[in-house]
Amino acid sequence: MSSIAELTESLRAFASERNWEQFHTPKNLAMALAGEVGELLAEFQWLTPEQSAAVMQDPDLGPRVRAEIGDVTIYLVRLADTLGIDLVEAAVDKLAEAGRRYTVEAARDSAAKIGQL
Template sequence: MTSIEHLAERQRAFAAERDWEQFHTPKNLAMALAGEAGELLAEFQWLTPEESTKVMDDPDAGNRVKSELADVFLYLTRLADVLGIDPIQAAHAKLDEGERRYDAATYRGSARKAPPLT
């Protein structure tokens, strides 16, 4: 059992013990995920690019970032579980697509978008 599967099981049990499954619709979970992503973003909002790379050096800021990242990960994991999506498999499929769209020789060091796959 992967750690993500174990985490999804813990979340399922957590929600069931509190009778929260009724609230864990895909729409509600996606909205909560977006809200938590916004809270994570707020931790970086006014930092310079250099400061953002050192955020974990500050114990208070680092703890806030870690907490918000955990919230994002938990909502993402719960949403994937409710929808029956294996997030690891989906991520590998997305990386496979990226490798096809963005060959290293053409896109190395470039931030430009690739044209859609045909």
């Protein structure tokens, strides 16, 4: 499986086979997503910038980070599907908006927010 569409269909089938659609409300999925993001953040807590950049080389942390990113992805894809949002289209639209707000000339080499540029 290599596409978001295929993953979406697999997750939809997984939930349907278990009759979980009743629990997969936008609110519940958003809350589950937030919880999984928190678990991902916990794996990075207290790491130095250098350690965080090399996390996938760590034999203990790397697999945990990968698993948490998997959980985050599952809930994000399921939430988007439940709301009828095309994830790729939403991301492309958001990137285009960011490009208009953060022009290369204004934002290059700066981490400032748009109001600070």
